[in-house]
Amino acid sequence: MQSGTAADRASVNFPSIWAFILADCFSFAILFTIVMTERIGQSDLFDKAARHLDAQLGLVNTLILITGSWLVALAVVAARRGDGAGARKWLLAAIAVSSAFGAIKLYEYSAKIGAGFTPITNDFFTYYYMLTGLHFLHYIGGMAALIALVFNLDFSKVSETSVLRWIVSVGIFWHMVDLLWLFIYPMLYLLPLI
Amino acid sequence: MTERDPYRYMGVLAWSGPIFLLGAILGWAVLGHNLPPYSPARSPEEFLEFIQTNQYQIQLGMIIMMTVAPLYLMWGYAVTRIMQKADAYNDIMATLQLWGAGFTMLVFFVPCGLWIGVTFRADSMDAASLRFMFDTAWMFFDTGFSPVTMQFCAFGVCFLSDPREVPLMPRWVSWLGIWVGISFFVFMLMPFFKEGPLARDGMLMFWIEFSLFFWFLVIACVYVFKAIGKLKAEHAASGAVAA
Numbered sequence: 001m002q003s004g005t006a007a008d009r010a011s012v013n014f015p016s017i018w019a020f021i022l023a024d025c026f027s028f029a030i031l032f033t034i035v036m037t038e039r040i041g042q043s044d045l046f047d048k049a050a051r052h053l054d055a056q057l058g059l060v061n062t063l064i065l066i067t068g069s070w071l072v073a074l075a076v077v078a079a080r081r082g083d084g085a086g087a088r089k090w091l092l093a094a095i096a097v098s099s100a101f102g103a104i105k106l107y108e109y110s111a112k113i114g115a116g117f118t119p120i121t122n123d124f125f126t127y128y129y130m131l132t133g134l135h136f137l138h139y140i141g142g143m144a145a146l147i148a149l150v151f152n153l154d155f156s157k158v159s160e161t162s163v164l165r166w167i168v169s170v171g172i173f174w175h176m177v178d179l180l181w182l183f184i185y186p187m188l189y190l191l192p193l194i
Numbered sequence: 195m196t197e198r199d200p201y202r203y204m205g206v207l208a209w210s211g212p213i214f215l216l217g218a219i220l221g222w223a224v225l226g227h228n229l230p231p232y233s234p235a236r237s238p239e240e241f242l243e244f245i246q247t248n249q250y251q252i253q254l255g256m257i258i259m260m261t262v263a264p265l266y267l268m269w270g271y272a273v274t275r276i277m278q279k280a281d282a283y284n285d286i287m288a289t290l291q292l293w294g295a296g297f298t299m300l301v302f303f304v305p306c307g308l309w310i311g312v313t314f315r316a317d318s319m320d321a322a323s324l325r326f327m328f329d330t331a332w333m334f335f336d337t338g339f340s341p342v343t344m345q346f347c348a349f350g351v352c353f354l355s356d357p358r359e360v361p362l363m364p365r366w367v368s369w370l371g372i373w374v375g376i377s378f379f380v381f382m383l384m385p386f387f388k389e390g391p392l393a394r395d396g397m398l399m400f401w402i403e404f405s406l407f408f409w410f411l412v413i414a415c416v417y418v419f420k421a422i423g424k425l426k427a428e429h430a431a432s433g434a435v436a437a
Binding site: 018023031120130 | 354365383
C-alpha cells in the first residue's frame, strides 16, 4: 500500500531516474540514426555481413528479455501491494531468467570472434559490436541493480516510499534495457532477411 | 563569527568551476582550434601546415588550459564538501569524487603539454612524427575518460542518498551526472575511427559526447552555488537554535 505525502507518491509514480532514462534513450536514438544512415550508404555490405548473425539466437534473447521485464513488472505490482516477500521472489525469478541473456550474448560474441568477425572486420561489425556492446553494458548495470535490490533492500519495509522508489526505479531501468534491445534486434539481425 | 564559519572558502572553490570552464573554452577550444578538433583523417602534410599556421595560438591556448586545470580540482573539492554534508555518515563517495576530479585534472595537463610540444617543434620535426604526437595526446584526452566517469557517478550516487526532504542537489541532476559519466564509455570507440560520427571530430564523439562534459559542468556549477546557499542557511538556523 503506497502511503505518505503527495510529494512521496509523486516520487514513486514519477521517480527521478526518468532524467537518466530520457537522456539515455536520446543518446541511443542518435546511435540508431547513425547506424541506419550508414546502412543506407552501404546496404549491400550490411545485408551480406548481417547474414553471419544468428537471428534465432537473437529471437531467444528477445524472448528472455521480455520475460524478464514481465517478471520485474510483477515485482513492482507486488511491491505496490505491500507484498515485500512476493516482490523479492519475482525479482529473483527475473534475475534467473535474464541471466540467460548474458550467457547467450557471450557465446555469440565468442562464436563471432572465433569465426573471424571482429569490430575491425567491416563497418557492419564495428556497429554491431558498438550497439550490442553498449546495450550489454546496460544489461550488466541492470542485472547488478536487480541483484543489489534483492540482497540489500529491506523488503519488510516495502510500503515505505524510499524502498518502493528503488524497486520502481530499477524496474523502469530494466524495461529500458528491454526496449533498447527491441530496436537493436530488428535493426541488426532482421533487416537483411526482409 | 567569521572565524568559525565552516563555509568561509567555499565561495572561492565554487567559483573555480565557472572560471575553469571559461578558461577551457577560451584556451583549449577557441585558441586551441578544437571547435571541432583537427580531423585524424587528413594527411601529415596538411596537418603540418595547420600546426605551422596556428602555432602561437595553439601554444597560448594550451598554456591557458594547463594554468586553469587546478581550478577543476578546487571545484571538485567544493563538491566533496557538499557531498560530506549530503551523506554525513559515509564519505566514501565524496572521497572518490575528489580523487576523480584530481585525476581528471591530469587528463587536462598531459595532453595539453604534448600539444605544446607539437607546436614547439613544428619547424624541425617531420610531419608524420608530429601528427603521431598530436594523435597520442588525443588518445589520452578522450580514451582517458574513466576518472571523470568515476567522479560523476560518485557525485550522483552520493546526492541520491541525501535524506533531506529537499535534497542539496536535485535528484535529476544526480541522475544526469550518473548518465553523463556512464555515457563516456562511448569514448572507448574513438581509437577505431578516423572519420565519420565516431571519429574524435565526429558529430557523436565531439559535438554530443564530448560536449556533455561541459554542459553537465555548467548545470553542476549552478547547483553547487545553490547547495552552498542551502548549507549556509542550515548552518545559520542551527546556530540560531543553539543560541
